[in-house]
Amino acid sequence: MTIYDTPELYRADSIPGYLVEMFSPRTPVERELLAECASRARVAGEGVATILAAAETYWHTHGRSQNPRGWRARATAARRMIDRWNRAYAAGQ
Secondary structure, X not given: OOOOOOHHHOOHHHOOHHHHHHHOOOOHHHHHHHHXXXXXXXXXXXXXXXXXXXXXXXXXXXXXXXXXXXXHHHXXXXXXXXXXXXXXXXXXX
């Protein structure tokens, strides 16, 4: 078991409000992935965007064999949220 293949441990209703504003999760997969990454970021002491980027990389590499049906949805969800965060950050400057 790896650090990104346990989505059932994370509840989407546990996402802090500021993260919802930052990443704007729109689908159930995005909400679940954001909840998972937020929890892992707290434990690791990293930023949520860093964990999302690592999750995207994982789902494009080793995650494909771990969860063949869900890897693409999770990888694209991570990319969409990172892109939204980048656009919001660029607009704020």
